[in-house]
Amino acid sequence: MQQQGKFILMNLSEFEDYMHNLQIYFTRKINHLQHHHTHVPSYKNFDGKNHFARLAAMERYHVQNNLGQIAQHYTTFPDGQIAVCRSLSIIPAGIKRHNTGGICIENIGNFDLGHDVMTNAQRESIIKLTALLCDKFNLEPSLNSIIYHHWFRQTDGVRDDAGGKRILENHKTCPGTNFFGGNTVLDFQTYFLPGVQRTMSFLKTHKEPVLMKGRVSVSQLNVRKGPSKSFQKIEAIMKNTLVSIYETKNNWYRIDKAKWVYAEYISVERQSKAYQR
Numbered sequence: 001m002q003q004q005g006k007f008i009l010m011n012l013s014e015f016e017d018y019m020h021n022l023q024i025y026f027t028r029k030i031n032h033l034q035h036h037h038t039h040v041p042s043y044k045n046f047d048g049k050n051h052f053a054r055l056a057a058m059e060r061y062h063v064q065n066n067l068g069q070i071a072q073h074y075t076t077f078p079d080g081q082i083a084v085c086r087s088l089s090i091i092p093a094g095i096k097r098h099n100t101g102g103i104c105i106e107n108i109g110n111f112d113l114g115h116d117v118m119t120n121a122q123r124e125s126i127i128k129l130t131a132l133l134c135d136k137f138n139l140e141p142s143l144n145s146i147i148y149h150h151w152f153r154q155t156d157g158v159r160d161d162a163g164g165k166r167i168l169e170n171h172k173t174c175p176g177t178n179f180f181g182g183n184t185v186l187d188f189q190t191y192f193l194p195g196v197q198r199t200m201s202f203l204k205t206h207k208e209p210v211l212m213k214g215r216v217s218v219s220q221l222n223v224r225k226g227p228s229k230s231f232q233k234i235e236a237i238m239k240n241t242l243v244s245i246y247e248t249k250n251n252w253y254r255i256d257k258a259k260w261v262y263a264e265y266i267s268v269e270r271q272s273k274a275y276q277r
């Protein structure tokens with residue numbers, strides 16, 4: 001994991017941990033994810049180590065276009081790395097008149113037919129990122145919860161996806177006429193959606209059941225490697241942080257893999273064995 005300014009760059013497994021630990025404080029309701037390709041920069045502008053330079057250049061361009069800051073929440077790179085860019089608490093600048101409730105994902109490359117051929121690493125990251133976000137925000141993957149820029153008219157932002165037929169005029173090709181086999185709704189249903197659904201069911205079956213949830217009731221709570229004060233302290237979490245509890249032992253709660261806190265300092269919010277994180 002690397003950070004420069006507000007940009008955080010992670011490989012896929014780091015990103016998975018990051019999403020797992022991400023606390024959501026904002027009240028903005030998330031109802032869809034948007035997929036875009038950058039077109040420029042494309043693969044020829046990426047040299048394997050200039051992630052931050054590319055992010056800074058995109059932000060400069062977006063600021064010049066009066067967007068205030070970088071337009072997208074997440075950026076995926078040809079090497080499969082993922083950058084956190086814009087705060088999720090604010091709406092993106094992705095699709096004209098269609099940003100409320102959106103999370104904007106820009107995938108670096110020009111995925112129009114005859115241009116960049118997406119790497120396997122980037123494919124895997126795009127599918128996993130989409131599945132993790134659907135899971136985090138309780139979105140059932142569909143034509144409405146995951147959208148391509150191409151399905152919206154450029155002039156007025158109205159959705160006009162032609163029922164899966166190829167659209168020629170008045171629409172951007174974004175995220176590319178060869179993005180996961182094509183940019184129509186039929187291509188999405190055939191080539192993109194099944195991968196997201198498979199990944200989501202994999203995530204669900206590998207998820208440990210949550211016994212209960214609670215909030216930290218002291219200003220700073222020590223997190224230890226095991227269920228007693230003799231175990232090493234690994235971090236401290238702040239008051240009011242919401243934690244999931246997976247196991248209890250001798251008045252200690254396990255809140256993650258090998259992360260334990262003293263139970264007296266957690267006020268339990270809900271008791272249900274069926275509760276899933």
Ligand SMILES: [Zn+2]
Binds near residue numbers: 036
């Ligand atoms: Zn776009």
